Amino acid sequence: GFTQVPLESARSTKHGVHRGMSSVTIPPPACMLRPLEAPFRYLFGPGPSNVPPRILAAGGRPIIGHMHSEMFGIMNDIKKGIQYAFQTSNNMTLAMSGSGHTAMECAVFNIVEPGESVLVAINGIWGERVAEIAERMGAKVHTLFKTPGGHFTNAEIEQALAKHKPVLFFLAHGESSSGLVHPVDGVGDICHKYNCLLLVDSVASLGAAPLLMDQQNIDILYTGSQKALNAPPGTAPISFSERACHKMFNRKTKPVSYLLDMTHLSNYWGNDGKPERKYHHTGPVSGFFALRESLAILAEMGLENSWSHHTEVAEYLWKGLEDLGLKLFIKDKDLRLPSVTTIAIPEGYDWKELLAYIMKHHQIEFTGGLGPSVGMVLRIGLMGYNCNKANAAMALAALEDALKQCRKSKA
Numbered sequence: 479g480f481t482q483v484p485l486e487s488a489r490s491t492k493h494g495v496h497r498g499m500s501s502v503t504i505p506p507p508a509c510m511l512r513p514l515e516a517p518f519r520y521l522f523g524p525g526p527s528n529v530p531p532r533i534l535a536a537g538g539r540p541i542i543g544h545m546h547s548e549m550f551g552i553m554n555d556i557k558k559g560i561q562y563a564f565q566t567s568n569n570m571t572l573a574m575s576g577s578g579h580t581a582m583e584c585a586v587f588n589i590v591e592p593g594e595s596v597l598v599a600i601n602g603i604w605g606e607r608v609a610e611i612a613e614r615m616g617a618k619v620h621t622l623f624k625t626p627g628g629h630f631t632n633a634e635i636e637q638a639l640a641k642h643k644p645v646l647f648f649l650a651h652g653e654s655s656s657g658l659v660h661p662v663d664g665v666g667d668i669c670h671k672y673n674c675l676l677l678v679d680s681v682a683s684l685g686a687a688p689l690l691m692d693q694q695n696i697d698i699l700y701t702g703s704q705k706a707l708n709a710p711p712g713t714a715p716i717s718f719s720e721r722a723c724h725k726m727f728n729r730k731t732k733p734v735s736y737l738l739d740m741t742h743l744s745n746y747w748g749n750d751g752k753p754e755r756k757y758h759h760t761g762p763v764s765g766f767f768a769l770r771e772s773l774a775i776l777a778e779m780g781l782e783n784s785w786s787h788h789t790e791v792a793e794y795l796w797k798g799l800e801d802l803g804l805k806l807f808i809k810d811k812d813l814r815l816p817s818v819t820t821i822a823i824p825e826g827y828d829w830k831e832l833l834a835y836i837m838k839h840h841q842i843e844f845t846g847g848l849g850p851s852v853g854m855v856l857r858i859g860l861m862g863y864n865c866n867k868a869n870a871a872m873a874l875a876a877l878e879d880a881l882k883q884c885r886k887s888k889a
C-alpha cells in the first residue's frame with residue numbers, strides 16, 4: 479500500500495517552500511496507483527491490427543541510443559525492408575517518427591510550396607484529410623470528387639491535371655473508409671505528362687494488395703506500421719522518387735515543419751550522402767525495432783505470397799458475408815480492398831448496436847464508417863497476422879450472432 483503524505487504537512491514554512499516535496503499541491507492521481515489494464519481484443523477493424531509475439535518481443539528489447547551505430551544499422555535495415563515492401567530502389571526511403579498522418583504531412587509539406595496548385599482525389603476521408611493538410615500550408619487545392627465507393631478513371635484524372643496544372647496529385651490506393659482499392663496503373667505516366675508528381679497512400683493496402691512503386695511510376699508512397707505490417711502504431715514508411723527529390727530539395731521556401739523537413743530527415747536516415755549523421759530528433763527506438771521485425775516477416779513471407787494470401791482470405795470472408803444475406807459495399811470484386819472489407823449496413827439494424835454487441839460478447843472489434851462513410855458501412859479488417867480463415871470464420875460467427883440478437887424492426 480501507498481500512504482499519501484497529508485498535504486498540510488507539505489505546505490510552506492516561514493522560509494518559503496521546502497526544497498523538494500513541499501511545493502507539491504496536486505496529489506498523485508488515484509488511477510496512477512493502480513496497475514495498467516489493457517484487455518486482449520481481436521482487432522478485426524481497419525487498424526491497428528494485433529501485433530504478433532515476435533514483433534512485440536522486438537519492441538520490448540532494451541533501448542539503445544538513437545545515434546548509436548547499431549541503431550543506424552537497424553535504420554539501414556528498415557530502409558532496405560521498405561524498399562522491398564514498396565518495390566522501389568529509391569535512395570530517399572525512410573520511416574517517419576509518427577503515425578500515417580505524419581507521412582501525409584511530410585509528403586505535402588516538403589513537396590508543395592505555398593501558392594502552388596495541388597489536386598486531390600476525394601472518394602472518402604483520406605482525400606479530405608490531404609486536401610485539408612495542403613490547404614493549411616497555403617496550397618491552392620483542387621479536388622476530384624466521388625462519393626465513398628467511387629473511383630476515378632484515368633481520363634477523369636487527366637482532364638483535371640490538364641485543367642489545374644498541379645505540382646502534386648494525391649490518390650489513396652487503399653481507401654480504408656470505403657473499402658476500395660484504387661487502380662493505379664497509368665496514373666503516374668499521366669501525372670508526369672503534366673509535370674505533376676504522384677503521391678499515393680498505401681497505409682491500408684501495403685502487403686495486402688499489389689503495388690509496385692517504381693514500375694507504377696509513383697513519386698511519393700507512404701504507409702503505416704499498424705495495418706498489414708502488424709507493428710505497433712507510431713512509425714510510417716515513406717519513399718520519394720528522384721523526381722520528387724528534385725522538387726523538394728530545390729524549393730525557394732523552407733517547409734512549414736521543422737520536425738518533418740526532409741533535408742534533416744534525409745541526413746538522420748543517412749540518405750543525403752554526407753559522412754556524418756547529425757542529431758535532428760530522437761526517433762522512436764522501440765518502434766523502429768518493431769518495424770524492422772515486421773518488415774523482416776514480410777520479406778520472409780514474400781510480397782506476392784502476402785498479396786495472394788490476403789485475397790484468398792478476403793474472398794472467403796466475402797462469400798461468408800453474402801451467405802449471411804449481407805451486401806458488400808463495393809460491388810466490383812476487383813475494386814475491393816482485401817485488407818478492409820466494407821459491408822452495407824443491413825436494414826433493420828442500428829450499426830452502433832451491432833458493433834457494441836460484438837465487442838461485448840465476442841471481444842472483437844469491427845468498426846463503422848469513417849468521415850463520409852459513417853452510417854453507410856461496417857468495416858472488417860483482417861490484416862497480416864490477423865489474416866487467416868480461422869479469424870474470418872470467427873468474425874462471421876460473431877456477426878451472425880449479432881444479426882440474430884440485434885434485429886430492430888421485424889419486417
Ligand code: PMP
Pocket residue numbers: 524525577578579580604650652653654655679680681682702711
Ligand atoms: N490513410 C489510410 C488509408 C488509413 O487507413 C489511415 C489509418 N486509418 C491513415 C491514412 C492514417 O494513419 P494514422 O491513423 O496512422 O495516422
